[in-house]
Amino acid sequence: MNEEELLNSFYPLDFCIVSGSDLGDMGEPVSYDHNGTIIKFCCKPCIPKFRRNPEKYLVLLREELEAINASLEDNSS
Numbered sequence: 001m002n003e004e005e006l007l008n009s010f011y012p013l014d015f016c017i018v019s020g021s022d023l024g025d026m027g028e029p030v031s032y033d034h035n036g037t038i039i040k041f042c043c044k045p046c047i048p049k050f051r052r053n054p055e056k057y058l059v060l061l062r063e064e065l066e067a068i069n070a071s072l073e074d075n076s077s
């Protein structure tokens, strides 16, 4: 399963990569499609912040995904 499939099958993070707030803290989380990658934010104002500097936030997202993948591999071995 590649990163994109992992993201689209379920969203692995329980917090907003822009604000750091827990998803749900600011009301219903919002989903955003960034070139086919679904990202969830705590609220709509986080979307323009993400769009202003997507690479900065995508790095955070990738780091989290790698940590999750690493823990999944640990469990299966």
Ligand SMILES: [Zn+2]
Pocket (backbone or CB within 6 Å): 016, 018, 019, 026, 041, 042, 043, 044, 045, 046
């Ligand atoms: Zn927000």
